[in-house]
Structures are given as C-alpha cells and as structure tokens.
Amino acid sequence: MRKLKAPDVVIRRLALYLRILQQIDDEEGGRFISSKELGDRAGVNSAQVRKDLALFGEFGKQGVGYEIGYLREELRAILNANRTINVAIVGVGELGIALARYNLRRFTREKHYPFRLVAAFDNDPAKVGRKIEKTVEIFPISQLPERLPELRIDILIITVPADAAQAVVDLAVKAGVRAILNFAPTKLFVPPKVRLHYSDVSLELQQLAYYLES
Amino acid sequence: MRKLKAPDVVIRRLALYLRILQQIDDEEGGRFISSKELGDRAGVNSAQVRKDLALFGEFGKQGVGYEIGYLREELRAILNANRTINVAIVGVGELGIALARYNLRRFTREKHYPFRLVAAFDNDPAKVGRKIEKTVEIFPISQLPERLPELRIDILIITVPADAAQAVVDLAVKAGVRAILNFAPTKLFVPPKVRLHYSDVSLELQQLAYYLES
Numbered sequence: 001m002r003k004l005k006a007p008d009v010v011i012r013r014l015a016l017y018l019r020i021l022q023q024i025d026d027e028e029g030g031r032f033i034s035s036k037e038l039g040d041r042a043g044v045n046s047a048q049v050r051k052d053l054a055l056f057g058e059f060g061k062q063g064v065g066y067e068i069g070y071l072r073e074e075l076r077a078i079l080n081a082n083r084t085i086n087v088a089i090v091g092v093g094e095l096g097i098a099l100a101r102y103n104l105r106r107f108t109r110e111k112h113y114p115f116r117l118v119a120a121f122d123n124d125p126a127k128v129g130r131k132i133e134k135t136v137e138i139f140p141i142s143q144l145p146e147r148l149p150e151l152r153i154d155i156l157i158i159t160v161p162a163d164a165a166q167a168v169v170d171l172a173v174k175a176g177v178r179a180i181l182n183f184a185p186t187k188l189f190v191p192p193k194v195r196l197h198y199s200d201v202s203l204e205l206q207q208l209a210y211y212l213e214s
Numbered sequence: 215m216r217k218l219k220a221p222d223v224v225i226r227r228l229a230l231y232l233r234i235l236q237q238i239d240d241e242e243g244g245r246f247i248s249s250k251e252l253g254d255r256a257g258v259n260s261a262q263v264r265k266d267l268a269l270f271g272e273f274g275k276q277g278v279g280y281e282i283g284y285l286r287e288e289l290r291a292i293l294n295a296n297r298t299i300n301v302a303i304v305g306v307g308e309l310g311i312a313l314a315r316y317n318l319r320r321f322t323r324e325k326h327y328p329f330r331l332v333a334a335f336d337n338d339p340a341k342v343g344r345k346i347e348k349t350v351e352i353f354p355i356s357q358l359p360e361r362l363p364e365l366r367i368d369i370l371i372i373t374v375p376a377d378a379a380q381a382v383v384d385l386a387v388k389a390g391v392r393a394i395l396n397f398a399p400t401k402l403f404v405p406p407k408v409r410l411h412y413s414d415v416s417l418e419l420q421q422l423a424y425y426l427e428s
Contacts, residue, residue: 008421011421011424012417012421014424015417015420015421015424016401016417018420019399019400019416019417019420020401041401042401043401043403078424079420079421079423079424080423080424080426081420081423085419085423085426087419094311094312094315094316095312095313095316097308097312098308098309098311098312099309099415101308102308102309102415103415106416113416114423115416115419115423154423154426155419155422155423155426178425178426178427179422179423179425179426180422181415181418181419181422185233186233187230187234187255187256187257189257195422195425197418197421197422199413199415199418201313201316201395201413202233202320202327202329203226203229203230203233204395204411204413205299205301205329205369205395206229206232206233206293206295207222207225207226207229207293207411208369208393208394208395208409208411209293209294209295209299209328209329209368209369209393210225210228210229210292210293210294211392211393211409212294212299212368212369212392212393213392
C-alpha cells in the first residue's frame, strides 16, 4: 500500500477510530455506524470523521454511514494492523516488564491486537538469558544489530535510563530500525527515515502542572 | 501567577527546556546558555526558543544568552515546579505499580523533581489498605471524593482497565480534580475546566505501525 503523506494527527485519529470499531461487538456483521456516532465516541465532530476517512478512500454511503466490519478491515489494512507487528523492548526494568506483560496479555486475549513482543534487551548480566513470562528472551543490548533483522523487529520500545537511550537508539538506527517508542525521559535524535514517538510521563506531568493553581 | 493562554505545544517545550536546564550541572552558578545551545539540546531552532520564552518575559541578554540558574527558576515558577505537586494513581495493577515506583524513586533522588505520590486507589479488597513501597496507602476508589481534597491531590494518574476509566474520571471530576493523565486505552470525556492528557501505549504503537512497510 502506498504511504499517504497524511498528517500525524489524522493517523492518530484513524488509530482511535479503529479501536472504537474493534470495541463494537459486531459478531453478526452488517451493522452500520454513522460518522456522527463514530465522532461522538472519538470526541471529534462528524465532519472531521468524514474528512479523515475521505483522505484514504470512499468507505461509506451517504445517509447510511459505514459498515462496521468493512471499515474496520479497511482501517486495519491502512494502519498495517492486519499483520503481526513485531515489537521488542530495550531496558528490562520495572517499566519495561510492566509494558512487556501488558503487551503479552493483550496479544493473547484480544483477537485484533497485532503487537507481538518477540524479544527484550538489557545489559544486566543477571537478566540476560532469562525470559519474561517464560516466553520472551532477554538478549544483551550489544546483540541488537543481529537480532533486529533476524527477529524481524518492527518497533523498538525504549525503557532504558535517560543517559543510555541515545546510544541504544544509535545502535538500532544503524541496524535499520524503522520505528521507536521512547519512554526514556530525554530528547532523542534520529534520521528522518526513522519514526520516533515519545511517551514521557514526567514531561506530561510537568505540562499538566502548568494548568494547576499556583 | 496569571495563567497565560499559551499553546499546549509551547508549554510542552517549556517543560523540555526546564528538564534540559536541570540536567546541566551548574553547582557554581552564573553560567550562561545560548538559545542555540538550548535549541540544539531540545531539537528546535534558536528562534523558536527565543519566541517561546519571550511569551513569558525577558529572560536573556542579547549576545550573551540566558543565565542557567535564573532561567531555570523562572521556568520552575511558570510551570509550578517550584512547589510540590501531589499525585495519586487510580488502578494498582502492574502499570500502576511501575509508575508509582518510578515516581517515588525520582522524588527521593532528584532535588528538582516536584511530583510526590501521595495515594493510590483500587477496588480489589486484596490491595486496599496495603501500601506501595511501604509508604503510599491504597484506598478504595469510592473514597476518591474525600481523599482528593484531604490529600490535596493535584494530578490523578488513571491506570484502570478501559471499561472502568470513565466512571473513575466522573467521580474525580465531581470531587474537583483539575488534571488527569490517562493510561487507560480509551477516550475519556471531561468538562473544559479539567486538563486531560493521554499516555496511550497501544495507540502510539498503532500509529507507528502505519509508517512500517506493509
């Protein structure tokens, strides 16, 4: 599929629409949803829903709406959610383990969840060689360059300390990583071809604090 | 301090500038930093740095830059980081515990870290009454309305399952909460006076997946 140059906020909303469609129980199939209802659930107006979807194709019928099963499969194709996405975590601390378990549990329980944790990496000799939840092996970080292609890792989740994160990312970029989700509380630098998203708890808290009473 | 109607992205960058200034070791004091250097570390250009800061005041000197200690204290005042911000976590699962420990550790070790975890909430009778890290008591969620004012909770972190999150938020909003950081993988609805930020791991992964090869 051709990668459309859609704005990041549109992609974010598409991911949200997909989640909403997946949460709707539609075992029998054939149910329709209006742009109004989808928008209400997503917290945007119906015109926004129609505009976002129209960027990618003609998925609905005027006055009827979108067939839930059809739109869901189309969105899954657009967002690459119709294939398994291999994920690895670098940094097996508390946060890394919590994220690993969260991911493993969802992958096992939810038929639509496409993210499979295939490996973890850490430099602690006490952790290397062990397994998370008896299934996901912990490799030394130095093995990132071989393991990335070998395990077909699509997305790397970074949960190492802030001062170690850039070195990990540099190693992964050299090995050809395409997408990174960074939890380390620091700014990271990657070339333009690599997608880097942040999940930065203390930065979020600091932003929220601005809006409190002094 | 008067709340300026600055765009959210500016507040986000201010929080990032503050973090960078706090990471610079400046024990002796009196050191200056240029908008170029601050911008390089933050991943923005120097004009952006000057524009962001100029929204809030005149903090630097032409050709010299910003005195690190002075700018840091000014940013701390703007962002309410010069007082303790009380945080509570609702949902004491794996992610909740990992976030609690992360926060407690940073609050203990970093002199500039303003976020103090003062309480946790959960509905599991096996958890209620116990303490996280021997310091943070776990209350039943039904006690949110009393505990919010009593413990002067500024920010609520939500880590309950998706289908329980809106009810928790409704209870907290009624009790006067001002700021929420939501980790539950669902859209939440709050009145305009309440700040709501999302940290949504699976939505981030789904967005990143879009940019992968099909």
